[in-house]
Amino acid sequence: MRVPTIFAMIAALLPQAAPVAKPADAAVRVLDNARVQVFRTDSGSLKGIDAGPGVVIWLRQPAGDAARAVWQDNVTQAGTTPADGPLVIVQPRKSASKAATPATGSSPGSAPFVGMSFKPLFENAIVSVLRARMEVDAREGFHTHASDTLVVHLSGGEIEDTADGKTVVNRWKPGDVEFESLGSSHSARNVGRPVDVILVVLKP
Numbered sequence: 001m002r003v004p005t006i007f008a009m010i011a012a013l014l015p016q017a018a019p020v021a022k023p024a025d026a027a028v029r030v031l032d033n034a035r036v037q038v039f040r041t042d043s044g045s046l047k048g049i050d051a052g053p054g055v056v057i058w059l060r061q062p063a064g065d066a067a068r069a070v071w072q073d074n075v076t077q078a079g080t081t082p083a084d085g086p087l088v089i090v091q092p093r094k095s096a097s098k099a100a101t102p103a104t105g106s107s108p109g110s111a112p113f114v115g116m117s118f119k120p121l122f123e124n125a126i127v128s129v130l131r132a133r134m135e136v137d138a139r140e141g142f143h144t145h146a147s148d149t150l151v152v153h154l155s156g157g158e159i160e161d162t163a164d165g166k167t168v169v170n171r172w173k174p175g176d177v178e179f180e181s182l183g184s185s186h187s188a189r190n191v192g193r194p195v196d197v198i199l200v201v202l203k204p
Contacts, residue, residue: 113139133195153174159189162188
């Protein structure tokens with residue numbers, strides 16, 4: 001009966017193995033399709049992100065109307081992308097086909113809306129980037145997207161979305177990213193607190 005006790009005592013005196021260290025913080029791919037890939041990094045680490053051009057979006061935004069989103073010709077190049085995360089990095093891919101823009105398509109801010117505001121941040125040959133805000137009970141009328149658009153959630157919130165005859169309430173967290181494809185149609189209503197997002201419109 002003493003043997004298990006002795007072994008238990010010896011085991012207790014031996015140095016305990018350190019917990020297995022997690023790999024160094026790395027970016028996580030949160031979206032990947034034919035048009036774009038999107039990474040999120042909570043630490044600001046660029047490890048795991050592909051070299052190449054993209055939009056860098058800071059999830060911690062300054063107060064007021066200012067917004068932190070920039071274009072980088074190579075998002076992984078040392079010294080070009082500040083590592084003060086959390087960040088979302090949007091890397092557009094070249095369009096495989098030059099699909100025609102739907103005749104009824106609308107660009108962000110041009111659909112009928114109430115309680116919403118849009119502030120252009122920058123534009124180049126590849127993307128157009130805006131900051132948007134939905135106030136409490138803001139409504140965006142039924143519309144069809146004229147381009148592939150990414151919605152990067154800064155604040156999170158609850159948005160009621162109606163598409164294809166179905167209505168759901170999406171609960172978004174800061175850093176969540178949604179992809180609204182060219183030709184898709186829906187309407188939206190903010191059913192919670194004010195919602196702040198960055199819109200990245202992908203050009204054909």
